[in-house]
Amino acid sequence: MPTPAKGPRLGGGPAHERLMLAGLATQLFEHQRITTTEAKAKRLRPLAERLITFAKRGDLAARRRVMTVVRDKGVVHTLFTEIGPAMAERPGGYTRITKIGPRKGDNAPMAVIELVLEPLSPKKATVREAESATRRAAAASAVPAAEETTTEPAEVDDSAEPADSAESADSAESADSPAEADAGAAAAGEDEDEKKADA
Numbered sequence: 223m224p225t226p227a228k229g230p231r232l233g234g235g236p237a238h239e240r241l242m243l244a245g246l247a248t249q250l251f252e253h254q255r256i257t258t259t260e261a262k263a264k265r266l267r268p269l270a271e272r273l274i275t276f277a278k279r280g281d282l283a284a285r286r287r288v289m290t291v292v293r294d295k296g297v298v299h300t301l302f303t304e305i306g307p308a309m310a311e312r313p314g315g316y317t318r319i320t321k322i323g324p325r326k327g328d329n330a331p332m333a334v335i336e337l338v339l340e341p342l343s344p345k346k347a348t349v350r351e352a353e354s355a356t357r358r359a360a361a362a363s364a365v366p367a368a369e370e371t372t373t374e375p376a377e378v379d380d381s382a383e384p385a386d387s388a389e390s391a392d393s394a395e396s397a398d399s400p401a402e403a404d405a406g407a408a409a410a411g412e413d414e415d416e417k418k419a420d421a
Contacts (some may be wrong), residue, residue, distance in 0.1 A: 274305060
């Protein structure tokens with residue numbers, strides 16, 4: 223009997239191995255998660271991923287190729303209508319093998335093989351949402367800031383004029399000579415003229 227190209231031979235012969243893998247693939251697509259031995263899970267993975275690639279193509283020829291392995295038409299329909307479109311964005315790695323404890327009866331190493339149906343990159347999706355939220359917040363704050371800049375100078379000028387007049391009155395009262403008072407009043411008038419020119 224010829225030895226297989228990859229991994230240990232499953233079953234008694236090549237035909238038995240093909241039937242075992244076909245049954246495992248059918249159960250995987252039906253239940254989306256099965257528990258089996260590590261050796262069977264590792265041999266099932268390339269076959270299942272190839273069948274999912276056919277399902278992503280979605281044409282009649284691909285459906286007929288899958289029907290040569292998976293004989294259940296209901297499972298093939300599920301594969302082409304639900305699993306294939308769910309994997310459309312994923313470039314590969316459609317299955318995940320997780321090792322679990324040994325089997326109780328014969329201590330065989332067991333594993334769970336399951337379909338990876340999560341979105342391709344949740345981190346990128348989260349980053350994209352955060353960036354768009356930041357842009358929206360920046361745009362929203364820019365509009366009120368523009369409104370505030372148009373209203374702020376008038377408010378500042380209104381509040382600044384009484385303060386300047388109070389400062390000029392204080393400087394006039396604290397001045398020792400009339401020349402110093404005239405210089406302080408002239409300086410206060412220049413400040414008011416500059417602020418009006420800025421506005």
